[in-house]
Amino acid sequence: MGLCFGCGICTGSCPLAPAMDMLPSRLMKAVQLGLQERVLGATAPYLCVGCETCAVRCPNGIDVARVMDAVRQAGMARGGTVPRVDIQRFHQWFLRTVRLFGRAHEGLLSAGFSLQQGRLREDLPTGWALMRHGRLALWPHSIRRRREVRRLFRAVGQRGGR
Amino acid sequence: MIQVAAERPLALYPGCSLLSTGTAYLASVHETLRALGLQVKELTDWNCCGASSAHFVDPELAVLLPGRNLAIAEALGADVLTACAACHHRLVQAEHEMSTSEVMARAAVEQGVAYHGGVRVRHLLSVLDETDLSGRISRPLKGLRVACYYGCLLVRIPRSGGIDDPENPGIMERVLRACGAEVADWQGKTWCCGASLAATAPELAGDLVQRILVQAHRAGADCIATACPLCQLNLDLLQGAAAERAGFDRLLPVVFFTQLTALALGAGPRRLGFGKHLVAVRPMMAALAG
Numbered sequence: 001m002g003l004c005f006g007c008g009i010c011t012g013s014c015p016l017a018p019a020m021d022m023l024p025s026r027l028m029k030a031v032q033l034g035l036q037e038r039v040l041g042a043t044a045p046y047l048c049v050g051c052e053t054c055a056v057r058c059p060n061g062i063d064v065a066r067v068m069d070a071v072r073q074a075g076m077a078r079g080g081t082v083p084r085v086d087i088q089r090f091h092q093w094f095l096r097t098v099r100l101f102g103r104a105h106e107g108l109l110s111a112g113f114s115l116q117q118g119r120l121r122e123d124l125p126t127g128w129a130l131m132r133h134g135r136l137a138l139w140p141h142s143i144r145r146r147r148e149v150r151r152l153f154r155a156v157g158q159r160g161g162r
Numbered sequence: 163m164i165q166v167a168a169e170r171p172l173a174l175y176p177g178c179s180l181l182s183t184g185t186a187y188l189a190s191v192h193e194t195l196r197a198l199g200l201q202v203k204e205l206t207d208w209n210c211c212g213a214s215s216a217h218f219v220d221p222e223l224a225v226l227l228p229g230r231n232l233a234i235a236e237a238l239g240a241d242v243l244t245a246c247a248a249c250h251h252r253l254v255q256a257e258h259e260m261s262t263s264e265v266m267a268r269a270a271v272e273q274g275v276a277y278h279g280g281v282r283v284r285h286l287l288s289v290l291d292e293t294d295l296s297g298r299i300s301r302p303l304k305g306l307r308v309a310c311y312y313g314c315l316l317v318r319i320p321r322s323g324g325i326d327d328p329e330n331p332g333i334m335e336r337v338l339r340a341c342g343a344e345v346a347d348w349q350g351k352t353w354c355c356g357a358s359l360a361a362t363a364p365e366l367a368g369d370l371v372q373r374i375l376v377q378a379h380r381a382g383a384d385c386i387a388t389a390c391p392l393c394q395l396n397l398d399l400l401q402g403a404a405a406e407r408a409g410f411d412r413l414l415p416v417v418f419f420t421q422l423t424a425l426a427l428g429a430g431p432r433r434l435g436f437g438k439h440l441v442a443v444r445p446m447m448a449a450l451a452g
Contacts, residue, residue: 015354019366047366049357050214051314056328063320069217076219087362094215094358098227102209104178113361126399130183133438135395137182148274149209152226155273159220 001067003060004028010054010064020044024054024064031067045072046084077159089116095160099153102143107136172284173205173240175231177249177391178213184246184391186435190420191245191286193434197427198293202243206234211252214358222269228256229270233277241282243289245420247390250325251315253283258322285316285325287389290423291333295340300428302342306450308422309346309383309414310334311374313393314354328352334387334419341426350377355396364400371396372404378414385446387419394418398440415443425450 010024011017017024022042030039045068054064075082082088093113097105114123130136143149153160174195180188195202208231217224231253235242244250259266261279270277317324317331326333331352335345353374356367374397378386388394397416405413421434436443 015356015370016359016366019363047359047363049314049354049359050217051354051357052318052320053314053352053354055320056318066320069221072218073220084362088218090358090362091215091218094213095219095223098210098212098215102207103181104210104213104215106179106182110361129399129440133440135183135185135438137185141178141181143209144207148230149227152223152230152273152275155226155269156220156223160223 001028001031001062004032004062005060007059009057009059013053013057014048015051015053016044016047016049020047024048024068027071028062028064028067031071039071040075040078041083042071043083044068045075046082046087048072073159086117089113095153097140099150099160100146101140102146102149103141105137105140107138108140110136170239170241170282172200172202172243172289173235173238174202174243174245175205175208175211175249175253177244177246178210179246179248179391179395183395184418186438187245187391187394187418187420190418190424190429190434193424193429194286194290194420194427197424197429198298200289205231205240205242206238208234211249211256213248213252216252222266224252225256225259225266226270226273226275228252229260229275229277232257232260232281232283233270233275235281236277236279241284244283244285245389247313247316248392250283250285251319254319254322257281257283285389286420287316287333287337288325290337295337295427299341299426301426303338303422303426303450304342305344306422306446307344307346307382307384308338309348309378309381309386310338310351310419311378311386311388311393311397311416312352313388313390314352314357316389317352334389338387338419338422341423343422343426346378346381346383348377348381348383350374353377355393357392357396360396360400367396368400368404368407371400372408375401375404375410375414376408379410383414384449385415385417385443387417387422389419401441412445413441415439415441415446417443417446
């Protein structure tokens with residue numbers, strides 16, 4: 001982190017930078033300066049999809065995407081409402097299905113997320129198109145030793161989401 | 163005892179998407195392996211790698227979930243064969259972290275993930291790149307101009323390295339050229355498709371998909387080939403709207419690279435899941451036949 005000299009290559013490389021409220025290089029500087037509230041309140045770490053373009057290009061070898069991860073995790077650990085609760089919910093639904101079955105179940109994930117966001121009506125055409133093309137498995141593919149996977153979730157406690 | 167890497171059997175790790183939205187990928191992976199006479203069993207009782215959701219919430223979960231699969235492979239004395247780009251990325255990252263961080267290795271063992279190192283995670287593209295395909299191609303992909311699309315996770319793995327150069331990879335081009343296809347030289351091959359933002363911020367993902375499609379059209383491609391079920395889904399599902407916004411005169415089929423390799427190796431098209439594509443592959447098949 002201390003190595004960042006603000007060259008901005010992370011920002012220039014980031015496919016989501018145009019949609020971010022705080023550009024990756026600005027966020028790096030804010031972390032260096034310890035501007036906790038501004039950093040934790042930024043939507044940028046929630047929009048980051050971890051494409052790692054910043055990480056492979058940083059001249060100082062900083063994994064900026066990892067910093068985004070850490071900032072987001074710190075924000076969520078603090079409790080309260082995060083800047084993009086919808087995106088947080090999506091990932092929580094994903095992990096919920098993994099905890100249940102040992103494998104992700106895209107059908108339950110999309111249905112659960114869509115319902116919680118109250119946009120089932122908007123999402124139905126997509127779901128229907130996927131179903132018509134045989135691309136949504138209705139039945140989950142459970143693993144045999146689900147207990148082993150649940151143990152991994154228990155190890156990280158609340159952080160794994162519920 | 164020194165283990166010779168090449169002699170370790172490969173265990174296939176399909177990943178969750180290949181059981182639902184990406185079944186055409188799984189079918190064509192199997193057809194490709196079968197055509198090459200490669201005997202590959204599925205990794206026993208594998209679990210989800212956590213994809214982008216585990217590292218969204220917790221760094222440890224992001225290693226433990228893929229770690230369990232590595233431990234299973236180690237117990238079997240096998241290396242892991244991947245197809246999905248995200249699974250590949252997470253498994254390689256987890257292998258690296260458990261091998262280099264004592265804290266992580268200990269945390270894993272404490273949670274019943276008995277991994278001690280030594281398992282290689284290999285992507286099918288690398289395996290095909292090292293396989294001599296000459297003489298095995300029964301149906302060369304003549305006349306088909308392919309835009310090879312890598313997306314992010316296959317080539318950009320910080321510290322451990324992806325399957326090829328992160329800025330200008332060429333491994334998929336080599337494999338598909340060996341299958342007789344013509345490959346397009348184009349700009350968009352490592353641009354991001356928006357991943358799960360397609361569900362949470364569709365307007366952003368739509369823009370990213372459109373940018374990629376513009377480049378593929380500009381390069382005169384007949385189709386786009388991917389190695390990632392989510393890239394395929396986004397480029398396929400969001401293409402109709404993107405085409406309307408950008409005014410494309412035609413839609414580009416988005417196929418899995420394995421559908422093309424399997425075709426070239428003589429597998430029947432009916433077994434490759436082409437009917438599951440949202441953008442019809444018929445024009446591509448016509449280009450092939452012509």
